[in-house]
Amino acid sequence: MKITVDEDKCCGAGSCVLTAPDVFDQRDEDGVVLLLDPEPAEHLHAAVRDAANVCPAAAITLDGGA
């Protein structure tokens, strides 16, 4: 699985951080997404898929294994 995030689209709702905190964080200055791990280990894939699904701004894209 390879993750990309689109910072321009992100609205900082924080859903990804709640869902997959090992993979996503937020910038302190405005809440925009920070990708901690673009190729997370297998056991995190389900949470990452949930995070992409609940992202209100469609800012998370998954490639392979998705």
Next chain:
Amino acid sequence: MTSTSDRTAESTAGLPRFPMPRARGCPFDPSPVLRELQRETPLARVELWDGSTPWLVTRYADQRALLADPRVSAEMAHPDYPRQAPGIGSLGFIGLDDPEHARQRRMVGAAFTVKKVEAMRPAVQRIIDEAVDALLAGPRPVDLVQAFALPVPSLVICDLLDVPYRDHGFFQRSTRTLVHRGSTGEQRAEALGALAEYLGRLLAAKLDDPADDLLSGLSARVQAGELTHRQATEMAVLLLVAGHETTANMIALSTLLLLRHPDQLALLRDSADPTVVTRAVEELLRLLNITHGGRRRFATADIEVAGQVVRAGEGLVMPNDIANRDPAAFPDPDRLDITRDARHHIAFGFGVHQCLGQPLARLELELVYRTLFRRLPGLRLATDFEQVPFKHDGFVYGVYELPVTW
């Protein structure tokens, strides 16, 4: 085709009027008309208070797709916007489109990150503990709305913005006028004007005496030329109003629902597993969905929805409450099941306008549920359920009063 036998529920053109009343005796459920539309006519014309005839979108998947679609506008001041009521011309970035919406929203985003809100946990817990202390020391029965549900989120948002809580009588009253369907356009405009003047004054005072709070941050943006005073004031009004009214209604309404479901309440109260409470928060948000007036938007291009085409310039009304009861997204959708995974609900909306305050709302609800039912294990309704006054006439749903004892 939608047909309803209730003539008063129809316009002269034979269209159903939105909003539709809930069924008698089912105050926690969306209108049965919405259910029928979701099943039979997922894209349906309705008539609003001002005679406009936007599309009503009732299915979960369609609402999500539209709310996330950049061809759909939330610009409140635009003539094509299907307005909730007269008297609210604009209210900060909630009524703007990207990129200006994103620019303004990000200016206050720092205060609502998951990390920043998590750091507020001890302060929010203290506010809740003190409110419960006051309940325990006070008379019984008591109105839980005035004694608990309203003060808790008001104190929290006052802290965050640095608005003096002693003025709560004023801002709670003005908010009530804003969100009451029965208010006239003039009354609503006047309430909004009073809130703007009040927060404008506080913002100006922050110029000379800044601190580490949201209003000081906004005031610095004005000084730097990034926001006009008016933009900053509108944002402050939005945060103050959205920050207390919604959460207050959610606390009172969900407490009442839990009192009606003692098995679920017991599970919530007695479980040692901390995820039981966080899941319950999502399920209660899903099921109660207090912003029942629906998301309001309009199409800026022709868009295909449910096999039909919405034309550029046509209005869209999307009641999230019925989307959150869509069986395609939530099995057995009408059942309260605090153990289900309801995280994909859209009670906070969807798309770039999805609630900015959601981490804070979640924290407040989590701590309320953890605290209130454990410290008042005998909590119960002190009146007949049939006597509880529901906010059928509010833009935000809830109860006006909740007499309880323990």
